[in-house]
Amino acid sequence: MAKALEYLTEALRRLPGVGPKSAQRMAFHLLQHDREGAAMLSRALYQAVESVNHCALCNTFTEADVCDMCADEARDRRLLCVVETPADQAMIEQTLTYKGLYFVLMGRLSPLDGIGPKDIHLEKLLARAADGVVGEVVLATNFTNEGEATAHYISEMLKARGLQVSRLARGVPVGGELEYVDAGTIARAMLDRRST
Numbered sequence: 344m345a346k347a348l349e350y351l352t353e354a355l356r357r358l359p360g361v362g363p364k365s366a367q368r369m370a371f372h373l374l375q376h377d378r379e380g381a382a383m384l385s386r387a388l389y390q391a392v393e394s395v396n397h398c399a400l401c402n403t404f405t406e407a408d409v410c411d412m413c414a415d416e417a418r419d420r421r422l423l424c425v426v427e428t429p430a431d432q433a434m435i436e437q438t439l440t441y442k443g444l445y446f447v448l449m450g451r452l453s454p455l456d457g458i459g460p461k462d463i464h465l466e467k468l469l470a471r472a473a474d475g476v477v478g479e480v481v482l483a484t485n486f487t488n489e490g491e492a493t494a495h496y497i498s499e500m501l502k503a504r505g506l507q508v509s510r511l512a513r514g515v516p517v518g519g520e521l522e523y524v525d526a527g528t529i530a531r532a533m534l535d536r537r538s539t
């Protein structure tokens with residue numbers, strides 16, 4: 344195989360769930376049938392890697408130092424809601440019940456996959472929550488085993504610093520991922536959140 348083609352195949356294998364065969368199929372497809380798409384993909388990737396960073400406050404993706412939501416003066420700075428992903432954050436926003444700010448972990452604790460406190464930015468969360476303005480941290484990680492374990496760990500960590508912590512109420516089904524729960528249920532769970 345041509346060196347450049349081999350390199351492309353190796354690069355495509357970095358994508359989650361892509362094995363050697365499908366990587367090769369993708370590479371052939373791009374070079375044979377969609378060179379324009381291939382060029383677009385390469386430009387988009389380059390641009391995203393150069394310009395997209397993590398928000399200094401909430402850790403979500405942004406092209407600025409601080410994302411639009413964290414910069415929004417209308418949000419209630421005394422509330423900080425911890426979610427696993429930007430998709431979960433979007434779900435909570437859809438409920439229109441929450442006007443505080445967020446911290447996006449970009450994952451969850453998962454010892455079996457080697458994902459520990461460092462990988463989900465807990466030091467950054469701790470610094471954020473202890474800014475002296477935040478009065479309540481609302482844990483809105485998923486109601487899966489890993490999400491619950493993550494909520495428990497964060498709750499202990501923040502309470503040890505004297506911070507007030509609450510957890511979404513159990514309207515969300517056991518094993519439930521926020522992304523797939525309807526907005527009404529999440530709204531209820533947010534309103535009924537309780538101290539941990």
Ligand SMILES: [Zn+2]
Pocket residue numbers: 398399400401402403409410411412413414
């Ligand atoms: Zn932000």
